[in-house]
Amino acid sequence: MKSNQPDIRQTGLHPDFWYPLARSASLKKGKMLSVSFAGEVIVLARKKDGDVFALEDRCAHRQIPLSMGVVEGNRLKCGYHAWEYEDTGRVAKIPYLGKDSPAPPRCIRNYPCKEAYDHIFVYTGDPKKLEHISFPELPVWHRTDFKTMYFEREVGCHYSFMHENLMDMNHQFLHRRLLGGLKPTLIEYCKGKSWIEARYKFESGGKRRIGADFLMDGSKKGTDSDDEDIMTIRTDYPYQSLTLQRSGDEEPALHLWSVYIPVTLDQRIHKSFGMLMIKKPPIPGLIYLFWPFMRWFTERVFSEDRMAVMAEQQAYDRQGGDWNNEVFPLILDLRSVLIRNGIPLDKTD
Ligand code: FES
Ligand SMILES: [Fe+2]
Structure with missing residues (x-):
């Protein structure tokens, strides 16, 4: 388009x-x-x-x-x-x-x-x-009932691909081996001049992989409440966040905060920094037992995303421009936020 x-x-x-x-x-x-x-x-x-x-x-x-x-x-x-x-x-x-x-x-x-x-x-x-200029506020990071997993990785693509990847939950097919039959449905989204926020409902179809259960909350795997998971993704320029709210819980089971820092002048390479704050299960110490697995699982999900966004950048470079036929209104609006708040590359030097 x-x-x-x-x-x-x-x-x-x-x-x-x-x-x-x-x-x-x-x-x-x-x-x-x-x-x-x-x-x-x-x-x-x-x-x-x-x-x-x-x-x-x-x-x-x-x-x-x-x-x-x-x-x-x-x-x-x-x-x-x-x-x-x-x-x-x-x-x-x-x-x-x-x-x-x-x-x-x-x-x-x-x-x-x-x-x-x-x-x-x-x-x-x-x-x-x-x-x-306000400093990012991450109140959950200070809480002792959450544990934070850190990510820092150089990725060969423009930062905008990362915002689009996280915001567009319709790409779960990419993660089918890890996440099973997760089915996202966009419930609603709203936007402002410098932000956009989307809410998705997630249905597992009863086939969610064990990795997703541990990550979402180790204490609840296999319960019927799977059908009520709500995921909120927000780009609050220039940062991005994701929260997962499980049915019956008073507050989110996890918060992700991330930002994508351009490395090179042409901004075709960036460094992703992420903090994934996960609510500890009620059994003391359980999270430490599962932490290596959760780490492995999350790295696998991210590596699948990385593979896709780098392939997108390579296509852009090969084709000499943005040939994307983006059809999802949410993502078109996200692009507008990123463009409106960004700075044309030829004016940055
Ligand atoms: S180049 Fe740094 S002191 Fe000479
Ligand atoms: Fe993904």
Whole structure:
């Protein structure tokens, strides 16, 4: 279905948000980590006291990555001629010039940076807008009756394919070996300028695979309440979430929160970050017993999705444009949200 809308795959993710760019555990004290947002290289550094800061990954002298250097105290030292940088990005010392030499008025970009939910979040956008940008709220993450499974994976496709994949539950045939005969029915959806939310009813047809039961709630497998599962999927630009509400339960059995960070300038590769918060079954410790299986099962589902979205990107590249004949109104509206809130790729550099 051709439309007059701009090409969604040529729409960049808007930088004016807080994005997770790494897991906290991947950055040890006194170390650096080079990450990327849409072709912009950023060095994350952890001081000895544990605080994290983020700078352009570029020495102002001869442009080599600062991540090739070392952390010393509260400063970064370039690995080439040892220029020293404060956490603000200011060049504090050029060791081979005397004290009286005029310091070059140089600095590199500093990015606001916060640790939350076991991730390092960076604000990649316009500093003047920062005070109006809200930080993602994940109250369930703090609850002790939920356990969180983390995902971090580079995937060779534009981030929009991920939003479409999760929102369009009509692709359960892709997961038929793992999920059995799950039948989703869209009940309703609603939308705003920067968000869209869909509610699906899931029927198992009595053939749901055991993996789906464990993931949805290990304590309830095989009950008749399967027929009442409600799944809510929401793109709240630029983030996405999914909750599963089982019949008879007061609150959702699981929450997924995810975001897809473009890695390269052309945004044809992204890194998915996800947190799947699963309600612990009433039997203490049971979740730890099943956790490796749940992990394996979820990875399998994601790997099937990954295979499909990467094949979509390859088709786009081969065909030189978006030939998709999208027919589902929900997904057409989702595209509008992503385009309206994004930024044309040729204007991002
Ligand atoms: S290139 Fe960094 S100090 Fe020379
Ligand atoms: Fe899927």
